[in-house]
Amino acid sequence: MPDTPPIFDGHNDALLALRREDETVSDFLAGRDTGDLDLPRAREGGLAAGFFALFVPSGPEFSASDDANRTETDDGYRIERPPPLAGPYARSVVGEMLDAVDELATDDRVRVCRDVDDVRACISGDELGVVVHFEGAEAIRPDCSNFGDYYDRGLRSLGLAWSRPTAFADGVPFRYPSSPDVGGGLTDAGRRLVRRCNDRGVLVDCAHLTAAGFWDVHEVSSAPTVVSHSGAHEVCPLSRNLTDEQLDAVADTGGLVGLTFGASALRPDGGRDPDAPLSVAVEHVDYLVDRMGIDHVALGSDFDGATTLAPLGDATALPDLLRALREAGYSERDIEKIAHGNWLRVLSATW
Numbered sequence: 001m002p003d004t005p006p007i008f009d010g011h012n013d014a015l016l017a018l019r020r021e022d023e024t025v026s027d028f029l030a031g032r033d034t035g036d037l038d039l040p041r042a043r044e045g046g047l048a049a050g051f052f053a054l055f056v057p058s059g060p061e062f063s064a065s066d067d068a069n070r071t072e073t074d075d076g077y078r079i080e081r082p083p084p085l086a087g088p089y090a091r092s093v094v095g096e097m098l099d100a101v102d103e104l105a106t107d108d109r110v111r112v113c114r115d116v117d118d119v120r121a122c123i124s125g126d127e128l129g130v131v132v133h134f135e136g137a138e139a140i141r142p143d144c145s146n147f148g149d150y151y152d153r154g155l156r157s158l159g160l161a162w163s164r165p166t167a168f169a170d171g172v173p174f175r176y177p178s179s180p181d182v183g184g185g186l187t188d189a190g191r192r193l194v195r196r197c198n199d200r201g202v203l204v205d206c207a208h209l210t211a212a213g214f215w216d217v218h219e220v221s222s223a224p225t226v227v228s229h230s231g232a233h234e235v236c237p238l239s240r241n242l243t244d245e246q247l248d249a250v251a252d253t254g255g256l257v258g259l260t261f262g263a264s265a266l267r268p269d270g271g272r273d274p275d276a277p278l279s280v281a282v283e284h285v286d287y288l289v290d291r292m293g294i295d296h297v298a299l300g301s302d303f304d305g306a307t308t309l310a311p312l313g314d315a316t317a318l319p320d321l322l323r324a325l326r327e328a329g330y331s332e333r334d335i336e337k338i339a340h341g342n343w344l345r346v347l348s349a350t351w
Contacts, residue, residue: 084165172209259281
């Protein structure tokens with residue numbers, strides 16, 4: 001076992017990876033030959049629990065990593081924003097992924113976390129905690145008539161949009177360098193959905209929202225403002241990263257930012273090359289802590305959903321980041337907060 005605190009991770013796409021690679025829940029439990037995360041590697045890396053994203057792909061023609069959709073600019077790049085998804089298609093895919101979550105839950109080494117006590121049990125015990133997160137709200141009907149059904153199946157965290165429009169909000173496109181102020185904010189349906197999340201104790205995730213959408217959530221929501229996986233815009237001016245004003249707003253509400261491990265969000269040059277040292281990630285942690293305070297910084301890897309820095313290539317490398325923070329001068333108490341303490345506090349305030 002690693003010599004670091006148990007870790008709660010704010011974002012992974014392992015369920016998407018199983019679909020993409022035509023793998024099964026059994027492969028995840030036994031150990032995959034591909035990807036970043038499975039049960040054996042979670043145990044080796046000290047990953048106790050995290051948000052498991054249910055993400056509906058737009059299709060291969062709109063892959064965010066596909067060079068066919070990428071336009072080079074004088075100082076960076078732009079990636080085409082996919083069109084909206086059809087609701088029935090989104091509901092079908094999400095239903096299949098929820099079935100995979102149910103299959104995971106039949107294994108006594110996995111626990112689907114529906115409240116903070118479940119998360120605490122995973123942090124103090126041996127089960128891997130799975131928190132159901134929707135990365136994009138396309139499966140939810142605009143009138144929220146099926147929201148309760150998804151809640152009953154475990155939904156506890158919701159992102160209103162990915163990098164495409166939904167009935168609820170506009171998603172920020174991939175652009176470098178770029179402000180996140182690219183696109184519209186919440187629709188009336190989006191504002192209603194935020195309030196419904198508040199009423200039921202579902203975390204609202206501002207990752208992938210435009211600046212306008214972020215500020216709308218900040219205005220409407222009664223819960224701490226959370227961005228599950230992102231970085232500091234002042235360090236890497238990617239459209240998906242957070243400006244100083246946004247970081248201040250997160251801290252003012254008692255929220256947090258989970259640090260992504262994605263190379264293009266961490267490297268100051270916005271490049272996708274994963275060959276960069278751990279110090280690149282530590283620089284973002286330093287900036288976030290200096291701006292917001294230690295209580296508002298956590299982890300949100302984006303395992304299986306992004307090209308991660310090479311030193312953070314899969315879940316077994318999680319202790320290496322915490323050791324790098326220790327070497328950078330962070331105390332054991334600081335590291336425990338970043339590893340899981342801050343997530344526990346925010347989940348307790350939200351759920």
